[in-house]
Amino acid sequence: MSPGDAGVLPFLDLYGADFQARPHEVLRAYREQHFCARTPLGIAVLRYAELQDLLAHRLFRTPATDLLTMQGITTGPMVELMSALLLNSHGETHDRLRRLVSRAFTLRSVESFRPRIAAIASELLDDIAPRGSCDFMADFAEPYSSRVLFEFVGIPLTAMEKITKWNADIVLMFGFEAAANAPRIEATLREIGSFVDELAAQRRREPRADLISALVTAEDASNLLTPAELRAMMITLLSAGTGTVSRQLGSGLAAFVEHPAQWQALAENRQLAAPAVEEVIRYSSSVIVGLPRLSTEALLWNGLQLERGACLVPIPGAANRDPAVFTDPERFDITQQRRSHLTLGGASTTAWGRRWAGRSCKRRCCCWRSG
Ligand code: HEM
Numbered sequence: 001m002s003p004g005d006a007g008v009l010p011f012l013d014l015y016g017a018d019f020q021a022r023p024h025e026v027l028r029a030y031r032e033q034h035f036c037a038r039t040p041l042g043i044a045v046l047r048y049a050e051l052q053d054l055l056a057h058r059l060f061r062t063p064a065t066d067l068l069t070m071q072g073i074t075t076g077p078m079v080e081l082m083s084a085l086l087l088n089s090h091g092e093t094h095d096r097l098r099r100l101v102s103r104a105f106t107l108r109s110v111e112s113f114r115p116r117i118a119a120i121a122s123e124l125l126d127d128i129a130p131r132g133s134c135d136f137m138a139d140f141a142e143p144y145s146s147r148v149l150f151e152f153v154g155i156p157l158t159a160m161e162k163i164t165k166w167n168a169d170i171v172l173m174f175g176f177e178a179a180a181n182a183p184r185i186e187a188t189l190r191e192i193g194s195f196v197d198e199l200a201a202q203r204r205r206e207p208r209a210d211l212i213s214a215l216v217t218a219e220d221a222s223n224l225l226t227p228a229e230l231r232a233m234m235i236t237l238l239s240a241g242t243g244t245v246s247r248q249l250g251s252g253l254a255a256f257v258e259h260p261a262q263w264q265a266l267a268e269n270r271q272l273a274a275p276a277v278e279e280v281i282r283y284s285s286s287v288i289v290g291l292p293r294l295s296t297e298a299l300l301w302n303g304l305q306l307e308r309g310a311c312l313v314p315i316p317g318a319a320n321r322d323p324a325v326f327t328d329p330e331r332f333d334i335t336q337q338r339r340s341h342l343t344l345g346g347a348s349t350t351a352w353g354r355r356w357a358g359r360s361c362k363r364r365c366c367c368w369r370s371g
Pocket residue numbers: 055086087088098149236237240241242244245248286287290291343344345346348349350352353354356357
């Protein structure tokens with residue numbers, strides 16, 4: 001089969017009942033046939049080497065405002081926010097934003113927050129332990145991921161309820177229901193904007209040991225985000241850093257329930273906490289289908305002749321089990337030394353999301369051990 005002609009590629013129905021019911025089995029069959037497959041969204045990339053290349057490739061970009069444009073939204077607050085998001089910025093702008101945020105989001109600041117992460121986990125467990133059972137997502141994973149993020153960023157916990165509501169509106173902006181919900185989403189964007197501006201002004205006057213203070217104070221003003229960039233950054237953190245972590249904790253727990261010997265191994269050896277986090281995110285990735293990429297020009301990529309604007313769909317759920325890279329990939333094994341998974345995107349995009357996600361999940365693994 002020549003991949004040059006995308007028409008001859010196998011067809012994978014990402015919305016089909018088969019894929020929804022047993023995604024990994026379906027993906028294995030497709031990945032064995034070819035590194036890619038046609039889907040209703042675009043060309044799915046299933047193997048590790050090609051996916052790693054796609055995620056790092058400068059000639060592909062995230063869809064940014066395209067979904068809004070398709071719904072007739074070409075100006076206004078939604079377009080402004082979408083264009084300012086780190087995920088949707090590219091080239092020099094992306095590098096500059098990443099540099100400014102990485103300065104505030106240093107390994108040291110995440111490390112020094114570890115005792116607080118442990119304390120939050122313990123507080124929640126102390127509450128659960130006397131009951132003898134719990135709803136893991138509602139009683140632990142969700143409050144844990146929100147509290148850790150809020151405290152690190154510097155958002156008062158009293159704002160949690162309204163931010164949860166805002167997040168639900170923001171999500172609508174990334175789908176096909178943005179136009180139908182435009183008044184509601186725009187009102188939410190205005191409210192979040194004022195909330196962030198007010199918080200930033202407070203921290204400028206009285207900086208604290210939190211991320212927002214680090215973002216709004218710098219010796220040189222050229223080292224600061226603009227107010228619009230700061231708003232977009234806070235919205236990214238609030239929406240990208242809570243549901244992702246809690247869902248990953250939930251699917252990680254499910255993997256351990258299915259593999260009690262691995263749970264026992266972790267309980268007996270604390271050193272396995274870090275590799276366990278990586279293995280959980282590889283094997284029971286909460287992101288099976290990743291964020292689509294569009295080609296910014298016509299190009300020949302891995303034998304595929306792509307038009308400008310061609311849509312490629314990363315499938316980390318398939319690449320993370322590629323036998324060309326992982327030994328015995330269908331096995332959940334926290335003791336294996338493995339290559340990095342691709343769940344969190346390419347190394348160029350998410351170094352600190354990766355750092356943070358790892359810390360948040362690792363603490364939980366340590367607590368599972370002692371609990
Ligand atoms: C296990 C938890 C997490 C998962 C599964 C996850 C997943 C992802 C994915 C799939 C992307 C898109 C990558 C791409 O297509 O290139 C992404 C980007 C991003 N994530 Fe996460 N994430 C997690 C935790 C976090 C946390 C805790 C934060 C922040 C505190 C965060 C902040 C970000 C940011 C800022 C981006 C955009 C990065 C850029 O474009 O440079 N993520 N994440």
